Amino acid sequence: MSGHNKWSKVKNVKGKEDAKRASAFTKISRMIMVAVREGGGDPDYNAALKMAIEKAKAENMPNDNINRAIKKGLGDLDGQEYSQILYEGYGPEGVAVIVSCLTDNKNRTAANVRHYFDKYHGNLGTSGSVMFQFDFKGILVTDDEGKEEDTVMMDALDAGAEDVRHEDGSYVLLTDPTQFSAVNEKLVEAGYVFSVAQTGYLPKNMVRIQGEENQKLMETLVDVMEEDDDVQDVYTNWEQE
Template sequence: MAGHSKWSNIKHRKGAQDAKRGKLFMKLAREIFMAAKQGGGDQDTNPALRLAVDKARSNNMPKDNIDRAIKKATGDLDGVNYEEYTYEGYGPGGVAVMVKVLTDNKNRTAADVRHAFNKNEGNLGENGCVAFMFNRSGYLVIDRSTTDADEEEMMLEAIEAGAEEMETTEEQFEIYTNPESFSEVKEVLESRGYEFKTSEVTMIPETYTELEEEGVEKMLKLIDMLEDNDDVQEVYHNLDADESILENLS
């Protein structure tokens, strides 16, 4: 799993832009809705719901919004019915892309996703065409400015909590876990006073596709177009781009 920090640099480039609160809250509400619909509205017995709520809270989503999404899912409030789908394909330069959606209209969403790929020199493929290039993993990020722990101390804490691996950059500690033990690792580290910049179960690429600046720019346009779609929850990819290129394009 070495080298994943280059993935996170690109993935979290979008974080500042996602201050479009209305759109972000709607996507988080859908995620909560699906988790509650599939596993019930009790966070104590539904780990997926607990994870979705934690993610919403970390993005400052109001409690009323969270409660309303759960009530819609459990039938206490009227609401639309969402279905979950994953689309796979290749972006510019052969970058592997997975798109997770929650939609109440599959035909509309499929057409929109295909249009985004076609417009940005990509190709939508069959299910399974790139999934094998990714591993599902728990991912926790601790900003180094929020803790006095050094790399060795943080590594020991993470391993003791049950993490599988940790990477260190100048700015942060990146901790990877088995998806099934993610909540437990997170809770143990939280009990020891650590705060998380990011905490999620996500898809991590096994290999990366490196592009020059022109290709990176095209790929980022595809990512932006997909993420601007209200039905798209997550965009996973294996783009590798030099920091200087990302800074230049931003």
């Protein structure tokens, strides 16, 4: 990872204008509802809900929206049932792609994802077709301004993190997914502020696209997927220029 902030290039969401505010709120609301239905409405005892609320606050989502999503998850308000689904496939020049979705209509979402792959010179794969090329990790990203690398490393390891990587003005802290919430909580209490705080898929190896046309197709493929309300995250092993 040295020399490249691969998390920002894999994730393709932070810092991009294509994720409109309303769409972001819709996606986070779904995350909150699913987290509540699976683990209850108290974030102190529901790590997934706590993570979703933190993400909502990072996106400046109003408290009314957060509370409404929690109530829907508890069944206090009429709400749709959402299922979490992972799709795997390949983009141009064999770039591996994982698409994480929350949907109330699996047929619609599957058709849309397949259409995106087909339209932009990729193809939808079967379960497990690309997953082996990624590791599932807890990921925390904080800027490096005013932070000594040795201090960050010591704080992170003491909190239970597995690794710390210094990349393009940021520290990327990796954790076991089951320890993510505990590590995050300890470091936040220690004064750390994270621009990214979530579990996600990191590629084991990165690949470059050689053709300029295929680079544009790959970028468009990721963009149109992220604009779909059913799509929560898109992960790739594409190393952008």
